[in-house]
Amino acid sequence: MTKIENFIIDLVKSSAEKISSGAFPEEVSGVYLEIPKEKKFGDFSTNIAMRLTKALRKPPYELAGTIVDEINKTGKEALLESGIEGIRIEKPGFINFYISHRVAIDTLSGIIEEGLKYGRLSLGKGKKVQVEFVSANPTGPLTVAHGRQAAVGDSLARILEFCGYEVVREYYLNDEGVQMGILGESVKSRYLESIGDKKDFPENGYKGGYIYDIAGEIRDLHKGSAAIEDNFFVEYAYKWLMKKIEKDLEDFGVAFDVWYSQKKLSKSGKIEKAFDILRKKGFLYEKDGATWFKSTEFGDDKDRVVIKNDGTLTYLSPDIAYHKEKFEKGYSRIINIWGPDHHGYIKRIKAACQALGFDKDALFILISQLVTLYRDKKPVRMSTREGDFITLRQVMDEVGKDATRFFFMMRRTDSHLDFDLELAKSKTMENPVFYIQYAHARISSIVKFSDGAKVDLKNLHLLDKDEERDIIKELMRFPKIIESSERNLEPHVLLSYLQDLAGLFHSYYNSHRIVTDDKILTAARLAMAGAVRTALYNGLTLLGVSAPEKM
């Protein structure tokens, strides 16, 4: 929020309070300023008069008039001094503010001075948040679906950090249990097959080609010995896959702070402790030889088994203990990013958190919806069961890290995503990644080209063109956009913003020369272009997309 915005908000607020007999009506939570799309409606606009109509029982237009009269008591000169050049009331009751050129320039000057810090917020100061994402089982390479979760989770983490939060990125590692056993059996079966000892492939076995690769390595290592312990297959496959997963994530620009092992959790006794609490509170009961959790008490459709009748735990059990631990660590927000297949699982885990006495609203579970890859306008079929799926690695190799990350966030996280491989690959204007990167590269090259012209904040007032004012206003939106993506836990609003900003710059670039013989004007325009570059750079970095100096 810039100085002038704060000033206007305070002004409006105090005036509105006065005319509503001292106090602000409760249902009107605050004063919002927006930047109108239409230039004729000024630089800032507030809808406060409309929102007060109900409480004050007066038509909005009339109220707007009273508010403005109140504001005008401040005195014309004092207003002008603060940068407000004009106030106008528009049709239903909008109050529109027109700011002076001087204030616009001052604002730009402030943005330039902030440099790379521009857009950083302090709303998360002193608060810790955790983002748990990907958490793919180590039974196969990361898929496209995991890729989307990785992109969204990491970008959210970056955005939260930018907002001042301390962020912990965590990967929950399912390194024990049934599926690890199946992994071992699958590899063993392929191994035996490879040394000519045909064996039936396990029913739920992993059929992907990578199982052959692992088996092949083991054969090379053990020269075809038939006497290998079962456990060896599991261990070997696990390590092999983890190495792959870590490398994929690294190349995708994602780094985790914590790899949380389920195996260690199970051994720690924490699951039993969680059960004890639930049992004491009466949320566990026995039926049909199994132990059930009364999740229906908290709005779930049915109760859930936590200990099966064979004595083993269901997936929910360690997860309850895991979430208990998350809450105990004192995060102000706990964010989980899950795949669409987990959506029915939200109610029961929230129920468990509530049952344990935690505030379920501190737990944010985002569902990253399906990704469908398209090639030549046709969907690429995938079936995990047959082991026939497209990996994150394949997509990254084909279209590059930048486009992959960008495309995964082109739509809201909880919306289905169609990923057009040809488009992502194309180096044309249809491709939004290149459009934005190109703007950044263009500015970078001008800055280099004009070596010698110094950035001079004193002559920014020369930036009096309409297009320049538009760019300054767009730059002013950047912190609002950051705030919005933080509040909604949604990186994708940032993409649209960057496209808009890049568009404004491309347009400006074509209509006005930045580098001219006029050294002073050149310096001013370069300074503004530099501010655009900074916003683009910060935005792209938050998305984990590189901002190239040249293309």
Added chain:
RNA sequence: GUCCCUGUAGCUCAGAUGGAUAGAGCAUUUGCCUUCUAAGCAAAGGGUCGGCUGUUCGAAUCAGCCCAGGGACGCCA
């Protein structure tokens, strides 16, 4: 059957806490490279915002009910 997501221009989609004549890109038509990257810019056409009812000063946005498409609903993880 229950739950989640989606339905906006010919196509792919934006639309931030409900706001002022609903916006981009592609495609179509037409202009702009002797000058900072034409991977770009400018202009034009194109819409019952799936439908109906309601809440509101005001609805693409919120609520209810329909219609259509995608997905999830295990003592799997």
